[in-house]
Amino acid sequence: MITTTGLTKVYRSGGREITALDGVDLHVREGEVFGVIGQSGAGKSSLIRCVNLLERPTAGTVSVDGQDLTALVGRGARAGKELRRARSRIGMVFQHFNLLSTRTVQDNVELPLEILGVSGRERSRKALELLDLVGLGDKAKSYPAQLSGGQKQRVGIARALAGDPKVLLSDEATSALDPETTRSILQLLRDLNRRLGLTVLLITHEMDVVKSVCDSAALMERGRVVESGTVGELLATPGSELAAQLFPVGGEATGSDRTVLDVTFHGDAATQPVISQLSRTYNIDISILGAAIDTVGGLQVGRMRIELPGRYEDNVVPIGFLREQGLQIDTVGAPAQDSALVKDGAK
Amino acid sequence: MTWSEMQPLLSQACWDTLYMVGWSTAIAVAGGLPLGVLLVLTDRGGLLQNLVANKVTGQIVNVARSMPFIILMVALMSFTRWVTGTTIGREAAIVPLAIGAIPFFARLVETAIREVDGGLVEAVQSMGGTTWTVVRKVLVPEALPSLISSTTTTVVALIGYSAMAGTVGAGGLGDIAIRYGYQRFETQLMWITVAVLAVVISVIQFAGDWAARSLHRRGGRSGPAPRLRLLKPAAATGKTG
Numbered sequence: 393m394i395t396t397t398g399l400t401k402v403y404r405s406g407g408r409e410i411t412a413l414d415g416v417d418l419h420v421r422e423g424e425v426f427g428v429i430g431q432s433g434a435g436k437s438s439l440i441r442c443v444n445l446l447e448r449p450t451a452g453t454v455s456v457d458g459q460d461l462t463a464l465v466g467r468g469a470r471a472g473k474e475l476r477r478a479r480s481r482i483g484m485v486f487q488h489f490n491l492l493s494t495r496t497v498q499d500n501v502e503l504p505l506e507i508l509g510v511s512g513r514e515r516s517r518k519a520l521e522l523l524d525l526v527g528l529g530d531k532a533k534s535y536p537a538q539l540s541g542g543q544k545q546r547v548g549i550a551r552a553l554a555g556d557p558k559v560l561l562s563d564e565a566t567s568a569l570d571p572e573t574t575r576s577i578l579q580l581l582r583d584l585n586r587r588l589g590l591t592v593l594l595i596t597h598e599m600d601v602v603k604s605v606c607d608s609a610a611l612m613e614r615g616r617v618v619e620s621g622t623v624g625e626l627l628a629t630p631g632s633e634l635a636a637q638l639f640p641v642g643g644e645a646t647g648s649d650r651t652v653l654d655v656t657f658h659g660d661a662a663t664q665p666v667i668s669q670l671s672r673t674y675n676i677d678i679s680i681l682g683a684a685i686d687t688v689g690g691l692q693v694g695r696m697r698i699e700l701p702g703r704y705e706d707n708v709v710p711i712g713f714l715r716e717q718g719l720q721i722d723t724v725g726a727p728a729q730d731s732a733l734v735k736d737g738a739k
Numbered sequence: 740m741t742w743s744e745m746q747p748l749l750s751q752a753c754w755d756t757l758y759m760v761g762w763s764t765a766i767a768v769a770g771g772l773p774l775g776v777l778l779v780l781t782d783r784g785g786l787l788q789n790l791v792a793n794k795v796t797g798q799i800v801n802v803a804r805s806m807p808f809i810i811l812m813v814a815l816m817s818f819t820r821w822v823t824g825t826t827i828g829r830e831a832a833i834v835p836l837a838i839g840a841i842p843f844f845a846r847l848v849e850t851a852i853r854e855v856d857g858g859l860v861e862a863v864q865s866m867g868g869t870t871w872t873v874v875r876k877v878l879v880p881e882a883l884p885s886l887i888s889s890t891t892t893t894v895v896a897l898i899g900y901s902a903m904a905g906t907v908g909a910g911g912l913g914d915i916a917i918r919y920g921y922q923r924f925e926t927q928l929m930w931i932t933v934a935v936l937a938v939v940i941s942v943i944q945f946a947g948d949w950a951a952r953s954l955h956r957r958g959g960r961s962g963p964a965p966r967l968r969l970l971k972p973a974a975a976t977g978k979t980g
Contacts, residue, residue, distance in 0.1 A: 479864070479866065
């Protein structure tokens, strides 16, 4: 639905060049919620602004819904018109809501429709329908200043949906909200994604946002996409930084002759109660040192750090059993040649 | 001078002042508003970025604004004659008044427009709005309370300038004060003129403030005000701690 290839953005200020985006290739499938995460300054904002060309990329292409937007960048009036039409089919919500303070909630939602040239009666019908959809049907005549942060963002979302977009861009939409409001806004985005088949590209610096709503995620560092994939794919990738951040596990071995394992659950294997099976089959006591497990789409996804009695050599058989169940096993704190062996074994 | 002698003089002068100020304000707003908006749009990072045009316009505005009005009035005489056919009287005074006020108002407009949150501009662009849409639906409506305050300031400044217009026989309150109060030692009439001027200025200032405030209230930029109040105790504790 959204594809960027070799997207590069260089800012020039006072003779210095700052590369905000350095050859970003991103692919967002239709109907998914895709999260781009990274620290501030990683280039997330530039990326999302390049998708609807609020920022002109220095190089590379952006296509949304099969249309190459970068081809529309021209000084000509005709190209400008095409670009504006394409933009009106891409909704965008902002961190600071960006509502017009002099307009009522309803008039704010009507603004994109005014730009599209929709007639007055149709505008107000559509606006009220959208306000109902986001749960603010009773606030149509209020002014933004009279609303709470979460309500303002709901208005922002209703406004973004006014042009019946297939794609919604969310620029840190929950970063200015408290945790509870964040959850309700994310829930709304998830709902809209399911009910309207909306493709959502969101950028955030909060791992929880990715964890709670995203089907896929990408990690950005210094203008590059370092990792990307579905949450399952990321978990399946050994050493994935994003997976480690999404599902952090901690815990140290309680003694010297103990084996500490990181068990990664994803896909079908996660539905089996493997830990208790392991315990019963080999009659060993297992301690759980830490776990980060979530149920995503009915499947258990996550990681668990467990401790088995005995050294690694003593536990080759139980570890083999876990691998047979289709789980990914990484030993923690094992000597270097051991972990090399483990990786070979995994292959 | 008796009151019955003074009264027609004063009411004529008052009317002349309002006539000159009214028309020149209208022209200053019509000319200064687009000029101020253009100054913002053509600046670095603006929607119509054009640094050369911006620098040139900015320089012209600066020079015109810092020109002493009495000199501007004399310098513009031939232009005034070309426009109105005369250099004497109310109509002739409107030309330099308006031309003096356009750059003054434009700078105020520029400041007011700059205060509008850039995020709103971005939002409208993301909806597919043109630059004209941004100006019409965002910049001007969102800056309206400030623009009204700017207009009030301009009117008050123009009343000041219009006193000097008396020197080209344009009439008005300033003219009365100089001709009767200064040149004929009619101190009483001069004081009455001063009082009338004070009343006129107060009424205009009050009306302007009221209009700006009522827009603020409706538009609910009331947001920042309580937030500031919340911040103050925190800042105070920060100092002690």
